[in-house]
Amino acid sequence: MAKRRLGGVQCFYPAPMVLIGAMVEGRANYATVGDCAIMGIRPAVVAISLGEAGFTIRGILEAKAFSINIPTTKQLPLVDYFGSVSGKDVDKSALVESTPGTLPGVPLLDACAVSLECRVIEECVVEHRHIFIAEIAEAHVDERFISETDGRLRMAALRELDPILYTLDNTYHSVGKPIGTGGEEAAKLVA
Numbered sequence: 001m002a003k004r005r006l007g008g009v010q011c012f013y014p015a016p017m018v019l020i021g022a023m024v025e026g027r028a029n030y031a032t033v034g035d036c037a038i039m040g041i042r043p044a045v046v047a048i049s050l051g052e053a054g055f056t057i058r059g060i061l062e063a064k065a066f067s068i069n070i071p072t073t074k075q076l077p078l079v080d081y082f083g084s085v086s087g088k089d090v091d092k093s094a095l096v097e098s099t100p101g102t103l104p105g106v107p108l109l110d111a112c113a114v115s116l117e118c119r120v121i122e123e124c125v126v127e128h129r130h131i132f133i134a135e136i137a138e139a140h141v142d143e144r145f146i147s148e149t150d151g152r153l154r155m156a157a158l159r160e161l162d163p164i165l166y167t168l169d170n171t172y173h174s175v176g177k178p179i180g181t182g183g184e185e186a187a188k189l190v191a
């Protein structure tokens, strides 16, 4: 295998698409975001990276909180649209129903089966991007996607949640078929 250097370019994908919500100028606003990453499972920590020119970021800087709303592939036109227009020019709240979260300044997008309320715990700026590291304060999940086994609540499998993935060739994807189970694959290597 011959590898060539491409320099410091982003080659890390796909990214699951989310809609980041905040209250700005008294209304719910949502931005489509691909730069959203898990920073830890327990405690549940995430990071998002937003350009400073957006509208949603204003509400996050003010409230130090935001929502992560996870759309399904059926909501792709809305996701693409919310990533193409700014709340500075369009009242996005008029296109969707929202419910206030438990944290002040955090709207939840009703149309998404999963909405996570996030409290900012660290922030930093890299050039024109603000990176917010946040803990998940509350997870709101449609009960159709929750099951209970031995008293433990479980989220539905990824395929049922049907999230949108995005690749840097500007293409949206759905999740492909499962290819293995954690632990069982490692066992094949040393069997």
Ligand SMILES: Cc1cc2nc3c(=O)[nH]c(=O)nc-3n(C[C@H](O)[C@H](O)[C@H](O)COP(=O)(O)O)c2cc1C
Residues within 6 Å of the ligand: 029, 030, 031, 032, 033, 034, 035, 036, 049, 050, 051, 053, 054, 055, 056, 057, 079, 080, 082, 083, 084, 085, 086, 087, 088, 166
């Ligand atoms: C597929 C896709 C991914 C995007 N990812 C990000 C991102 O990670 N961070 C960001 O700041 N903007 C991202 N954007 C752009 C914002 O969604 C866009 O600037 C939007 O207009 C912001 O809305 P607002 O000004 O109402 O906050 C993305 C757009 C699309 C279509």
